Amino acid sequence: MSAIDPASCSYEEWLHVGMALQHEGYPYEVWEEWSRNDSARFHEGECVMKWKSFQGNSDPVTGATITQMAKTRGWSSKKKSEPDRALEWDSVISDVQIVDTHYLEAEKEIKEPEDWDQMGDMIAYLNAIFLPDDIVAVSMQSYEKDGRYVPSAGTYQLTAGHFVEQLKKYKLKAQKGEMSTNDAIGYAMGDYDPNAGAWIRFNPFDGQGVKNINVADYRYALVESDSMAPGLQEELIRKMELPVAALVFSGKKSIHAIVHIDAANLTEYKERVQKLYDICKHNGLMVDDNDRNPSRLSRLPGVYRNGHKQFLMATNIGKKNYAEWLGWVESLNDDLPDPESLASVWDDMPDLAPTLIDNVLRMGHKMLLAGPSKAGKSFALIEMCIAIAEGTKWLQTFQCQQGNVLYCNLELDRASCLHRFKDVYTALGIAPEHLQNIDIWNLRGQAIPMDKLAPKLIRRAAKKNYTAVVIDPIYKVITGDENSADQMAHFCNQFDKIASELHSAVIYCHHHSKGGQGMKRSIDRSSGSGVFARDPDAILDMIPLVVSDSKKTPYDEEADRASGAVPAPAFRITGTLREFPSFPPVNLWFRYPVHKVDDTGLLKMAAEEGSLIDLQARGRKAGNAAKKSEKEKRIVELEDAFKILSDNGKPVDLEAMAQYFDVSQKTVRTYARESEKFTIGENKVYRK
Known part of the structure; x- marks a missing residue:
């Protein structure tokens, strides 16, 4: 209210200030004290008299009226450090500035027409x-x-x-x-x-x-x-x-x-x-x-x-x-750039954004790491953070440019997250020489929708010069229905805001949809709307591999027996990239707490879980098991029939056995051959 001079208000505006104050629960003295600043029009007792006449209505004057009156007089609610807010699709753009009132040059009075019709x-x-x-x-x-x-x-x-x-x-x-x-x-x-x-x-x-x-x-x-x-x-x-x-x-x-x-x-x-x-x-x-x-x-x-x-x-x-x-x-109010002629830049092309992960991701771009539950996606992202911080290779394959990274932890409690970073550093055998390059924002239990989180993240990160922001996992902050294309487009737009405001890469992980994924393209495996697959500049997809029981895994067998470890799960990483050509698939073992590249060649020919090869192999195994079960069942039934039809262990006529099972004599001979306990001779069934 200090920004509003009551002398500049019309009578209606003066009344609206009083109505708004009453609606918001203020005493009439606040209105009266403010009104005194207009000495030419202020009359003692007028405020309290008007105050008593305010009866309220179904469309009341609220505090927002006072706020708007203050804004039109130059007042701003934003603190100096607060960035401009992002508008929703259905936001009312009422604060757009069309006219700079400081430069109006109009005559104050209107000239009446002389020759008036x-x-x-x-x-x-x-x-x-x-x-x-x-x-x-x-x-x-x-x-x-x-x-x-x-x-x-x-x-x-x-x-x-x-x-x-x-x-x-x-x-x-x-x-x-x-x-x-x-x-x-x-x-x-x-x-x-x-x-x-x-x-x-x-x-x-x-x-x-x-x-x-x-x-x-x-x-x-x-x-x-x-x-x-x-x-x-x-x-x-x-x-x-x-x-x-x-x-x-x-x-x-x-x-x-x-x-x-x-x-x-x-x-x-x-x-x-x-x-x-x-x-x-x-x-x-x-x-x-x-x-x-x-x-x-x-x-x-x-x-x-x-x-x-x-x-x-x-x-x-x-x-x-x-x-x-x-x-x-x-x-x-859109702040969009004007179109530019290609001819104007043909001989002076702008520099491409620097590469953050060689042949995979540039600065200011977005990357999605997708995979099934319990594939170690979070560990893979922590390995990436360490590789960026130390300037080493990620997954022993992708060289990372050294820089600062912010890891947004939405899932683990603070202690578990910090221990996990230390465990991964130790397992990788990398000296922690640049720990100052990694910031961890622990938000478990405090996660908010992404459209609310993004401006808070940008505000905290604006002065840190991060080369990458990692958000793990996104299901904690999804805004809307993940199967809705328009809602997920709005959700993914938040990553664009972070990337453009901070000039850093935005990296996040998401889970596969349910069921086997081997029959799908890697771009279509993420759960929810197809927006997830088409929005990022780089998609790295982790799919489980089916490793035959007869094939050895790269384990220290003695150490594994001592620790009770189970065979390591195996994964294949493929890339769908917008800025670079696709890289050869990378086959990995997840040896807790890190991923190790398969250098034995064992996984090169391994089938992807849910692929046609995997399904066919599973079908053969299932068929063989069914056949074995049926054979064992027939042997038991043959023994029961012999006990019923035999006179104290004497041979049973083949015809009688066939009538008992309601099959041909040839079929009974087949049953007997499957069993090691019976034989057939002279049209009789004998126990061996």
């Missing part, structure tokens, strides 16, 4: 605002109340076409000298009081009344300010390129701009008017909030008002409609 103004206004069949509500008559002229309900059953015809008819009579202009207006529109002027409602009606419910089409809103010089109002309206259908001088201290809103219903009308008013206020046009109703009266041009002319200043200025205007406003 009163009825011509009325005709032009009606044609600009209405269609011929639109029902128009006009208030020509008025009455005095408390020293003010108040318009009557007027007429609201006649069309714009009717009024235009009448105006043309009687204007011709006036031109012929058959009657005065004043009488001609009276015959065409109705008699009016030149001391009061005349009014018209700028939206068409249904002919049943003049309330909001009677508005037939929500086409226009009124933009008016009583707290600014009329000349400045006009200058701002024109510089903001408001989509004005008609611009009217009120004959006193304001301009009435009839602005396209083009709303489908009352709800949309309210939303659009609020956005319009917010943008106007932010650019210095102090709009009267009382004018927001679609049934509001406005000044009718072509009449006198207390010795001054209510005249039509312009029609159809600014943008053509609301949509075009809002698109233009948003374009002023």
